[in-house]
Amino acid sequence: MPDTPLLELRGITKRFPGVLANDHVDLELVKGEVHALLGENGAGKSTLMNILYGLYHPDEGEIRLNGKPVRIGSPRDAIDLGIGMVHQHFMLIPVMTVAENIVLAVEPTSGPFLDLHAAEKRVQELSTQFGLAVRPDARVASISVGMQQRAEILKALYRGAEILILDEPTAVLTPQEAKELFAIIRSLQAEGKSIIFITHKLNEVLDIADRITVLRQGKQVDTVPREGATPEGLARLMVGRDVVLRVEKPEAQPGDVLLDVDNLEVRDERDLEAVRGVSFDVKAGEIVGIAGVDGNGQTELIDALTGLRRPSGGRISVGGKDVTTAGARESLDLGVGHIPEDRQVRGLVLDFTLAENLALHDFRKKPDSRWGCLFPKRIVQRAVRLLKEFDVRGGGPQTRAASLSGGNQQKVVVAREVSRDPRVLIAAQPTRGLDVGAIEFVHRRLVTERDEGRAILLVSFELEEILSLSDRILVLYEGRIVGEYPPGVSEEELGIAMTGGRRQAA
Amino acid sequence: MTAPIQPESSRDATSDVTAWFSTRIGGVLVPLAATVLAFLIGGLVVLITGHNPVTAYRAIFEGTGLNWFFPWVGGESREAAANDLQQTLILMTPLVLTGIAVAFAFRCGLFNIGGQGQYWVGFIAALYVGTHLDGFSRPVHLLVAILASIVAGSIWGGIAGILKATVGAHEVITTIMLNWIAIFGGMYLFEIGGPLQGPQPSIPRSAEIPDSVELWPIWGSLPSLHAGIFIALFALVVYYVLLNRTTLGYEVRAVGFNPEAARYGGISVAKNYFLALAISGAFAGLAGSVDVLGFKFAVSTGDFATNFIPFTGIAVALLGRNKPVGILFAALLFAALEVGTSTRQLDPEVFEPALAVDLATMIQALVIFFVGADLLILYLWRARRFVGLGRRVQPEPRP
Numbered sequence: 001m002p003d004t005p006l007l008e009l010r011g012i013t014k015r016f017p018g019v020l021a022n023d024h025v026d027l028e029l030v031k032g033e034v035h036a037l038l039g040e041n042g043a044g045k046s047t048l049m050n051i052l053y054g055l056y057h058p059d060e061g062e063i064r065l066n067g068k069p070v071r072i073g074s075p076r077d078a079i080d081l082g083i084g085m086v087h088q089h090f091m092l093i094p095v096m097t098v099a100e101n102i103v104l105a106v107e108p109t110s111g112p113f114l115d116l117h118a119a120e121k122r123v124q125e126l127s128t129q130f131g132l133a134v135r136p137d138a139r140v141a142s143i144s145v146g147m148q149q150r151a152e153i154l155k156a157l158y159r160g161a162e163i164l165i166l167d168e169p170t171a172v173l174t175p176q177e178a179k180e181l182f183a184i185i186r187s188l189q190a191e192g193k194s195i196i197f198i199t200h201k202l203n204e205v206l207d208i209a210d211r212i213t214v215l216r217q218g219k220q221v222d223t224v225p226r227e228g229a230t231p232e233g234l235a236r237l238m239v240g241r242d243v244v245l246r247v248e249k250p251e252a253q254p255g256d257v258l259l260d261v262d263n264l265e266v267r268d269e270r271d272l273e274a275v276r277g278v279s280f281d282v283k284a285g286e287i288v289g290i291a292g293v294d295g296n297g298q299t300e301l302i303d304a305l306t307g308l309r310r311p312s313g314g315r316i317s318v319g320g321k322d323v324t325t326a327g328a329r330e331s332l333d334l335g336v337g338h339i340p341e342d343r344q345v346r347g348l349v350l351d352f353t354l355a356e357n358l359a360l361h362d363f364r365k366k367p368d369s370r371w372g373c374l375f376p377k378r379i380v381q382r383a384v385r386l387l388k389e390f391d392v393r394g395g396g397p398q399t400r401a402a403s404l405s406g407g408n409q410q411k412v413v414v415a416r417e418v419s420r421d422p423r424v425l426i427a428a429q430p431t432r433g434l435d436v437g438a439i440e441f442v443h444r445r446l447v448t449e450r451d452e453g454r455a456i457l458l459v460s461f462e463l464e465e466i467l468s469l470s471d472r473i474l475v476l477y478e479g480r481i482v483g484e485y486p487p488g489v490s491e492e493e494l495g496i497a498m499t500g501g502r503r504q505a506a
Numbered sequence: 507m508t509a510p511i512q513p514e515s516s517r518d519a520t521s522d523v524t525a526w527f528s529t530r531i532g533g534v535l536v537p538l539a540a541t542v543l544a545f546l547i548g549g550l551v552v553l554i555t556g557h558n559p560v561t562a563y564r565a566i567f568e569g570t571g572l573n574w575f576f577p578w579v580g581g582e583s584r585e586a587a588a589n590d591l592q593q594t595l596i597l598m599t600p601l602v603l604t605g606i607a608v609a610f611a612f613r614c615g616l617f618n619i620g621g622q623g624q625y626w627v628g629f630i631a632a633l634y635v636g637t638h639l640d641g642f643s644r645p646v647h648l649l650v651a652i653l654a655s656i657v658a659g660s661i662w663g664g665i666a667g668i669l670k671a672t673v674g675a676h677e678v679i680t681t682i683m684l685n686w687i688a689i690f691g692g693m694y695l696f697e698i699g700g701p702l703q704g705p706q707p708s709i710p711r712s713a714e715i716p717d718s719v720e721l722w723p724i725w726g727s728l729p730s731l732h733a734g735i736f737i738a739l740f741a742l743v744v745y746y747v748l749l750n751r752t753t754l755g756y757e758v759r760a761v762g763f764n765p766e767a768a769r770y771g772g773i774s775v776a777k778n779y780f781l782a783l784a785i786s787g788a789f790a791g792l793a794g795s796v797d798v799l800g801f802k803f804a805v806s807t808g809d810f811a812t813n814f815i816p817f818t819g820i821a822v823a824l825l826g827r828n829k830p831v832g833i834l835f836a837a838l839l840f841a842a843l844e845v846g847t848s849t850r851q852l853d854p855e856v857f858e859p860a861l862a863v864d865l866a867t868m869i870q871a872l873v874i875f876f877v878g879a880d881l882l883i884l885y886l887w888r889a890r891r892f893v894g895l896g897r898r899v900q901p902e903p904r905p
């Protein structure tokens with residue numbers, strides 16, 4: 001590794017109204033390096049990277065590229081300097097093909113016409129060069145999240161990126177997709193590209209990074225080489241205390257059946273069968289985990305259970321009451337809590353304040369309202385309490401949800417759902433985007449809720465999360481439950497079931 | 507997590523000031539800048555047509571009657587100013603109401619272009635109650651007429667709402683269709699031989715409402731400013747309370763911002779589309795009744811196609827940022843612009859009235875254009891090295 005840094009950030013400071021997001025942060029990137037950026041939710045990682053990509057302007061500090069100071073006024077400037085960024089929320093246009101998206105704004109032309117053929121060819125070349133298998137002529141809307149991410153990476157490469165920023169790229173990927181992404185990162189590295197990689201998953205950091213920079217509360221705490229780093233050590237650097245990375249929980253004491261699902265069938269948007277006759281139950285005081293690869297009917301199952309989608313067959317009952325055809329409102333009133341898969345699409349009204357978001361389910365009831373009149377003061381009072389209890393940082397009750405960091409947004413959703421004292425809690429990816437400390441907190445909280453007699457259904461793509469929290473594990477494959485396992489099952493065995501292996505054996 | 511270390515140290519004085527600034531001033535900055543910019547460009551055009559923009563604007567300003575508020579204006583010019591100001595405020599009244607109508611629908615994510623139709627059905631309903639029912643005392647008669655206009659307007663808006671909620675018909679299309687139904691329906695009612703034509707057989711005009719259902723005149727005489735202005739101000743309060751202090755308003759706003767999240771919160775999106783359009787229509791219908799009960803008293807078939815108050819309501823809502831105070835000032839601005847440039851007010855020596863009317867329309871259009879292009883304004887602002895003030899410039903893609 002050569003010594004002259006390719007990129008230097010010096011004393012970067014960025015203030016937002018009421019928040020010091022970056023406080024004199026230094027960061028160095030050498031050519032061909034994979035540099036991981038770690039830090040708690042709201043530590044300022046995304047902000048720092050958005051500054052590097054020209055989306056924000058630092059209040060202080062300078063950026064040097066190859067030793068020369070540069071001004072990055074806009075993403076355009078960043079691209080011209082060879083800096084590419086893949087945001088966690090992809091910026092692709094769904095109705096266009098992968099190739100069209102990639103060449104957008106830098107289209108190859110023949111005469112006055114768009115030369116799509118040349119574009120597809122170039123995309124194809126890049127994708128073979130870096131092992132980024134993706135079909136250039138496929139429509140973005142019809143490909144998986146993992147593929148979309150590859151399209152985003154290709155887009156950056158197509159524009160000549162030498163430095164690639166990946167903001168929490170694995171948060172949306174299945175473990176298999178994450179492995180593939182790592183292979184891609186290694187081949188990029190082999191081609192001399194430099195990569196900044198944001199993640200909350202410590203094992204990933206130890207797997208792929210050459211050096212690791214840790215931010216805490218906007219300040220750079222340390223930069224360490226991978227050699228000698230341990231998950232515990234990194235967690236301590238991030239959070240400033242020891243973090244328990246394993247969940248410790250007492251034996252479950254299951255009680256009455258609270259959620260009973262019988263031969264449930266649900267169709268998806270395209271009217272295809274997504275859930276094909278699923279039966280299971282969840283008892284008071286237990287956590288049932290649903291493992292499976294994304295796209296095997298999880299979304300449709302969750303929607304049906306929470307009244308957001310009407311099943312095409314079968315029966316659902318909550319606490320003995322038939323709710324098969326109940327709407328979202330009834331389902332809420334019956335005490336079904338729901339941490340939705342995607343906090344931005346569904347979980348939050350980003351333009352509402354945190355207080356308003358925390359009232360999303362209860363605003364119709366006392367004490368939030370009476371006879372249709374809202375009592376904002378009470379809503380704010382409760383918000384103050386919840387924000388403190390769930391340690392949401394970066395804003396108060398009157399802050400707009402949109403200005404919170406991703407992980408803190410997730411905490412708001414979790415706070416709302418857990419604090420309603422639901423009888424049944426459907427938790428879909430409850431810790432997506434959370435830092436280790438917050439994950440520890442949410443996991444502990446879920447166990448506490450379990451022990452208070454709630455029935456918890458956990459849907460997660462993270463095998464580790466499923467294995468450490470669940471009292472029973474169900475595997476969903478192609479809309480069917482293909483097996484039930486005790487928590488002690490090995491990851492391998494689950495993995496085989498999740499890809500349909502078990503069914504063939506049976 | 508368990509030991510929350512609130513980043514106290516990271517809260518510093520500078521950022522608190524910017525926080526205050528951006529929440530308090532940020533929303534005002536853009537509309538204000540849009541208005542100033544529109545007037546500057548308007549002035550440029552005045553210059554090109556060979557007039558002095560300063561004297562032209564001054565004449566227009568004096569035509570609005572707003573100089574009445576200057577204590578040093580006295581004597582005859584004070585009286586003239588009072589007259590002009592009455593006209594401005596008369597016009598402001600329905601603009602506030604149609605502005606609220608548009609704003610309310612906006613907050614639910616809907617674009618109600620049907621203000622015109624809703625205004626007219628409200629107008630006709632109040633006129634009908636005023637001319638065809640009697641035996642009430644004045645307050646009761648007024649109340650019945652106003653209620654009739656509210657009901658009529660909300661039905662007109664509600665039809666578009668039902669269509670949106672049930673079959674998903676786009677409100678822009680349906681409200682425009684309903685506008686034409688109201689306009690042609692109105693023309694039919696009052697044309698010669700029409701069912702509601704007034705006492706003069708050769709004139710396509712309605713009967714006049716009797717004095718006993720007129721809104722109380724409160725200031726001046728030509729025509730006088732009427733009590734409708736209090737209705738408009740009260741409506742602003744109702745608008746604010748409805749939106750921010752009721753569960754209905756909460757639902758409407760949630761649906762407007764993120765229908766998917768609203769649905770997840772147990773809110774019926776379809777129901778709120780219906781309610782929002784019906785309530786929006788009620789405000790527009792109310793605008794019709796204050797006009798007829800306050801200073802128009804009757805309607806001719808020719809009036810139907812030439813009334814632009816409901817359309818200006820769209821501009822009012824846009825410039826006012828759907829905020830009550832914003833709507834009030836935007837309505838005042840547009841009303842003043844209209845009155846100040848009207849033929850009656852302007853000295854042809856200073857600026858030809860024909861040009862002035864065009865100038866008013868142009869400024870209106872520019873204001874809307876710049877408000878819509880608020881990113882552009884912020885960009886200009888930033889270019890002036892006011893980095894960090896105002897709102898966020900680029901929405902950060904959130905993980």
Ligand SMILES: Nc1ncnc2c1ncn2[C@@H]1O[C@H](COP(=O)(O)OP(=O)(O)OP(=O)(O)O)[C@@H](O)[C@H]1O
Binds near residue numbers: 039045406407
């Ligand atoms: N546009 C904004 N307006 C106001 N405050 C903001 C804005 N963007 C970020 N912040 C604040 O700046 C701080 C840092 O946020 P940032 O998004 O950089 O965190 P992060 O390290 O990426 O966290 P996470 O792991 O949760 O994604 C947070 O306190 C956040 O609330």
Ligand SMILES: [Mg+2]
Binds near residue numbers: 046047405407905
């Ligand atoms: Mg982030």
